[in-house]
Each structure stands twice: as C-alpha cells, then as structure tokens.
Amino acid sequence: MMPDPIRKPDFKRLNFYRFLTIKLTDDDLYPHYSYGEKFSLDQIKTFWRNTVKMIKDKKAPGKLGLYIHIPFCHQKCQFCFCDSYIPSCYKVATDYLSLLKNEIDVFKNIFKTVSFTSVYFGGGSPSFLKIKDLDGLFKKIYSSFRIRSDAQIIFEGTPRDLNSENLSLIARHGVNRLTIGVQSLDPKVITRMKRPQTKRDFIQVFKTARRLGIPYINIDLIAGLEGQSVKSFLSDLKTVLELGADMVHVTGFTPLDHTPFCRAGKKLSLKQKKNREIMIQRSHEILSRFYRDISAENPGRTPGAENVQETDLRKENSSLLGIGYSAQSHAFGQAWYQHPHVIMMKKKPLYKDLPPFAGVRGSLDEEMRKFLFSNLQRGFSRRFFCRLFKKDVLNVFKRELFELVRMGKLRIEGDRIISFIRRRQDFLIYSKYFYSPNRIRSIFKVHEKEYDENVDYQKKLDILYAGTD
Ligand code: SF4
Structure with missing residues (x-):
C-alpha cells in the first residue's frame, strides 16, 4: 500500500x-516550482510589491539580484541541460530582446525604491547577441533599475562568441565577473560535444578579458564527458590554472533526461562513471592547492571571485527578480516562481505569452x-x-x-x-x-x-x- x-x-x-x-x-530544487500553481502577472506584481516593502522595512534580506536569461546558442552541446536553443534566424533574438525590454518596463516602477546588489546575464549564451543589441540591453537595464555601484555584474559567454569587441563592451558596462563556459579543450571531446571552439580561441579570449581589466574570470569545466580521458581533463585544468583563472567550476557530467546525449539514447558506461569520479577527486585535490575554499563547490582565489548572486540566494534566502524564459525568481516571503521554459514556447515570443508563471507560495x-x-x-x-x-x-x-x-x-x-x-x-x-x-x-x-x-x-x-x- x-x-x-x-x-x-x-x-x-x-x-x-x-x-x-x-x-x-x-x-x-526545493521548493520545486514545477509542482506548484500558476500565477498571473498581477499576482506576481503584488508579490513583489510586498517583498520590496519588506526589504525596505528590514523584514526581508537586503540583498536583491536581477537575472536576465538569453536562451540562444549557435549550437546545442551534447551534454547541455540548460534551457537553450538555436534560433532559426537572428530576428528571433531581436524579437526576444523586445520581450525582455517590455518585461523590464512592467517591473521597473515596483523596484524604484530599492537597489539591486547583483546582475547576472545567463543562458544559453548571452555572448550570442550582436554588439548593438547587447549594448541596448545594458542601457535598458541601467536606465530602468537602480544598480548599486558595488554590485557584482556577471556575464556568461563561450570561447566561440567572445571577442575583443564584445568583451570591451561588457567591460565598459561594468561587468566585473566573466564566466567562460569552456567545458573541455580536448579537440576530440569538443568534436563529440558538437561545440565549435579551440584551445587557441579560449586562451585568446581569456587574455583579452584580462587586458580589458575584467577583475574576475571564472572558468567552467565538465568532468566525465564522452571521449574524455582523465589525462585530457587534467591537462585542461592545468591550462586554466596556468592562465590564472580566479575561479574554476568543475561539474561532473550528469546525463539528465533532457540532454541531447540522453535523447540520443546514450548512457555513460561504468568505466566513464569511474573516470568521472577520478577527475572530480583529482580536481578537488589540485584546486585546493591553488585556491582558498570560498565555498565547497567553487574554490576561488579571493571572495570577490565567487558568484555573489548564487551565494546570496543560498546563504541568505535573498530575493531574485528573473527576466526572460525559464528565469527563476524569489520574492522573499511571497513566492518562488519560474517563467515558462523556452522549449515549451512554440511560436514567436510575445510578452502576453509569458504568464502564467509556475510557482510556489512562500511563507x-x-x-x-x-x-x-x-x-x-x-x-x-x-x-x-x-x-x-x-x-x-x-x-x-x-x-x-x-x-x-x-x-x-x-x-x-x-x-x-x-x-x-x-x-x-x-x-x-x-x-x-x-x-x-x-x-x-x-x-x-x-x-x-x-x-x-x-x-x-x-x-x-x-x-x-x-x-x-
Ligand atoms: S552548454 Fe552552453 S553553449 Fe552549449 S548549448 Fe548549453 S548553453 Fe549553449
């Protein structure tokens, strides 16, 4: 029974x-948004009005994050579990940016009395956007919301997309933590992952970001990818450490159902799983020699290198306003909710299509x-x-x-x-x-x-x- x-x-x-x-x-993760209820836009606005009042009355944590989701990529990597896709043409991206700007307009007045302590451009690949559009998005955000002068501004990009032009632009707009999604530098692995990039491109991007004065550079690596050996993984780690990454985030490849890897009916063999374990163990040993333990998952050189938005959410239940497809939000004491996933959207994006949001009431x-x-x-x-x-x-x-x-x-x-x-x-x-x-x-x-x-x-x-x- x-x-x-x-x-x-x-x-x-x-x-x-x-x-x-x-x-x-x-x-x-808990409280599992997808098992909750549907919220209308009016309900969401009411939640935020209440939370903003709580922040001002010091009845909610003062940290407040802004997350912007850019769901586009030039390719879909085999291991990817993100809410991302390849648009049929660039106009899909410009339509989507109009949607983001409309959404920012919907919320800006609610937040006019409080300041954001972090801004995160995630995806997908925000670096997919053309310079003019990226510039317009930054300007829209800065003219709509109060962002604290000491806020952490994080931007995610891939070695394929990042270049001196877009790096200069994001540096000018105050990005102070760049995450480069490297995952692997082994040409054999990269080919199997369907991820067009080279080690040379990556090194160039890293050095350019440094030259432009972006203070913290985080590198994402994945352990346990198809075709990856322990030797090639450790060689990638060595390259990243020699360059002087401020933080290295190593994730073990978990073949979730919605990854292209799993959808193609593939499974990790026992040997691959064993190798993944060895890679993770070795990376912990090596990273602990170079970095202080900022948090158990993301060792880095200095506290400034950590992802402040993630840490605030985890350690302080801070609030987070998410904008765009699949973005998650937390209005302290009111609700956790998520925009519809991009993969569920079948037609041209329009703001009226976004609600209802799925979420869970807070208390x-x-x-x-x-x-x-x-x-x-x-x-x-x-x-x-x-x-x-x-x-x-x-x-x-x-x-x-x-x-x-x-x-x-x-x-x-x-x-x-x-x-x-x-x-x-x-x-x-x-x-x-x-x-x-x-x-x-x-x-x-x-x-x-x-x-x-x-x-x-x-x-x-x-x-x-x-x-x-
Ligand atoms: S891993 Fe990154 S670059 Fe690759 S498909 Fe996913 S979001 Fe896009």
Missing part, C-alpha cells in the same frame, strides 16, 4: 522517500525550510539563522535536527550546526525530514501513479549516483 503523505507522513517508509529523492534530484516556514536545504550540507550558524528568521532553528526543527544528531549526520556545537551529510544519496534526508506537508502533497499529486512500493528505490539510487559521491 502506498504511504499516505498527506494526513500521516510515514517516516519509516524509506522506500517512499528514496522514490522522492530520485524524482526530485533530476528536477528543480516564513517555507523560507526556513529552503534555508536548510541550501545550507545543511555545509553546516551553518544558529545565530545567522536567528538573524534571518528571528527564531532558533533548534526550536523550530527540534525533532528533525536531534534525530539527525542521533544518526551521526549532524553535530551541534554551541552556535554551529556541523554537518556530516556528504553523499548525494543523503539527499534522502531532505525529503524525509524537511519537505513541508504542502510540498509533499503537490509533488505526490504528480507522481502518485509512478510510485510502486515493490520497487527497491535504493537500488535505483545506487545506479543513479554511482561515481558521483
């Missing part, structure tokens, strides 16, 4: 929580749960939690936290909650202890028919996470 997650959560039925873990780690309880999801694995300060939520975490989640202490997964030392949750399989802890009843209810509505108590979901977890811990 299926456990009843709504009236009486059965914490002994681990198999059920393993099922949830499998379902949800290949999905958006203080959900904000506290979200904080635990984001911080439990690394540990956190009780005082900091109290500063954010005006409550002691040990009172709010007493039963759950003490059970984890008893299991040896946590230790409480005065102000510090020290975590021993390390393995990805431990994600189970989150679904078992910290999902709110409302979240479980809405997720279960979607997946109820798929749950089969006779299936051993532990075995599935072992396969899913082989080589990733």
Whole structure:
C-alpha cells in the first residue's frame, strides 16, 4: 500500500522517500516550482510589491539580484541541460530582446525604491547577441533599475562568441565577473560535444578579458564527458590554472533526461562513471592547492571571485527578480516562481505569452525550510539563522535536527550546526525530514501513479549516483 503523505507522513517508509529523492534530484530544487500553481502577472506584481516593502522595512534580506536569461546558442552541446536553443534566424533574438525590454518596463516602477546588489546575464549564451543589441540591453537595464555601484555584474559567454569587441563592451558596462563556459579543450571531446571552439580561441579570449581589466574570470569545466580521458581533463585544468583563472567550476557530467546525449539514447558506461569520479577527486585535490575554499563547490582565489548572486540566494534566502524564459525568481516571503521554459514556447515570443508563471507560495516556514536545504550540507550558524528568521532553528526543527544528531549526520556545537551529510544519496534526508506537508502533497499529486512500493528505490539510487559521491 502506498504511504499516505498527506494526513500521516510515514517516516519509516524509506522506500517512499528514496522514490522522492530520485524524482526530485533530476528536477528543480526545493521548493520545486514545477509542482506548484500558476500565477498571473498581477499576482506576481503584488508579490513583489510586498517583498520590496519588506526589504525596505528590514523584514526581508537586503540583498536583491536581477537575472536576465538569453536562451540562444549557435549550437546545442551534447551534454547541455540548460534551457537553450538555436534560433532559426537572428530576428528571433531581436524579437526576444523586445520581450525582455517590455518585461523590464512592467517591473521597473515596483523596484524604484530599492537597489539591486547583483546582475547576472545567463543562458544559453548571452555572448550570442550582436554588439548593438547587447549594448541596448545594458542601457535598458541601467536606465530602468537602480544598480548599486558595488554590485557584482556577471556575464556568461563561450570561447566561440567572445571577442575583443564584445568583451570591451561588457567591460565598459561594468561587468566585473566573466564566466567562460569552456567545458573541455580536448579537440576530440569538443568534436563529440558538437561545440565549435579551440584551445587557441579560449586562451585568446581569456587574455583579452584580462587586458580589458575584467577583475574576475571564472572558468567552467565538465568532468566525465564522452571521449574524455582523465589525462585530457587534467591537462585542461592545468591550462586554466596556468592562465590564472580566479575561479574554476568543475561539474561532473550528469546525463539528465533532457540532454541531447540522453535523447540520443546514450548512457555513460561504468568505466566513464569511474573516470568521472577520478577527475572530480583529482580536481578537488589540485584546486585546493591553488585556491582558498570560498565555498565547497567553487574554490576561488579571493571572495570577490565567487558568484555573489548564487551565494546570496543560498546563504541568505535573498530575493531574485528573473527576466526572460525559464528565469527563476524569489520574492522573499511571497513566492518562488519560474517563467515558462523556452522549449515549451512554440511560436514567436510575445510578452502576453509569458504568464502564467509556475510557482510556489512562500511563507516564513517555507523560507526556513529552503534555508536548510541550501545550507545543511555545509553546516551553518544558529545565530545567522536567528538573524534571518528571528527564531532558533533548534526550536523550530527540534525533532528533525536531534534525530539527525542521533544518526551521526549532524553535530551541534554551541552556535554551529556541523554537518556530516556528504553523499548525494543523503539527499534522502531532505525529503524525509524537511519537505513541508504542502510540498509533499503537490509533488505526490504528480507522481502518485509512478510510485510502486515493490520497487527497491535504493537500488535505483545506487545506479543513479554511482561515481558521483
Ligand atoms: S552548454 Fe552552453 S553553449 Fe552549449 S548549448 Fe548549453 S548553453 Fe549553449
């Protein structure tokens, strides 16, 4: 019989929580926007008016991010899980930019009394845009919103698209953290990935960005790609370190269902998974020699090198206004929501097509749960939690936290909650202890028919996470 997650959560039925873990780690993170409700544009505007008031009244974190999504790329890389596509012609991009500008106009008045502390141009590849259009987008943002003079402005680009012209432009517009999506420099791997770039192009782009004075350059690398050997991965890492990247973000290739790799029916072999594990381990060892541990995932040279928007969201539940397809937003205390995914849009983009947004209503309880999801694995300060939520975490989640202490997964030392949750399989802890009843209810509505108590979901977890811990 299926456990009843709504009236009486059965914490002994681990198999059920393993099922949830499998379902949800290949999905958006808690509170799982896609299992929520639809919001109209008017509702979204009301959420933001409330959050802005809370920020001004110091009842919400003061950090506020702006995220702009540019979904276009010149190619679709085989490993890519981003919401990106190749437009049929450049006019699709200019139409989309008009949509972004309309959307900025819809929100600008709501935000006129508060300042953004970070701006992130992500994608896709924002570097896909032509100079004139990129320039127009920056000008529109700067003339519509108040951006703090010390804000971090992040821009993502690929070695194929970046050049002295667009790098000069973004440097002039104050970009102070450039992320170059390199992924691999091995010609054999690059060909299999369907990603036109060369090591020479990349080195040129890196040196140009440095010459133009962009203070922080982050490099993204992927471990475990098709055709990639441990030797070629380590050689890429060496190149990036010798150039003096301020931060290196290494991600293990996880073949999610919507990657072209999986859609082509491919699977990683055990040997590839083993190699991926070795690459990640070696990269951690090597990076820890060069970089201080800014955060467990992204070691970098100095604190300025980290992705401030991501850190603010994770560590402080900051608010984030997302603009454009698939952009995610968080209006503190009100809602988490997401624009429709680009892959769902079949016709010419028009702003009226964007709503309704899919999302989840916020509350203080959900904000506290979200904080635990984001911080439990690394540990956190009780005082900091109290500063954010005006409550002691040990009172709010007493039963759950003490059970984890008893299991040896946590230790409480005065102000510090020290975590021993390390393995990805431990994600189970989150679904078992910290999902709110409302979240479980809405997720279960979607997946109820798929749950089969006779299936051993532990075995599935072992396969899913082989080589990733
Ligand atoms: S990996 Fe980057 S460049 Fe490649 S398709 Fe995805 S978003 Fe575009």
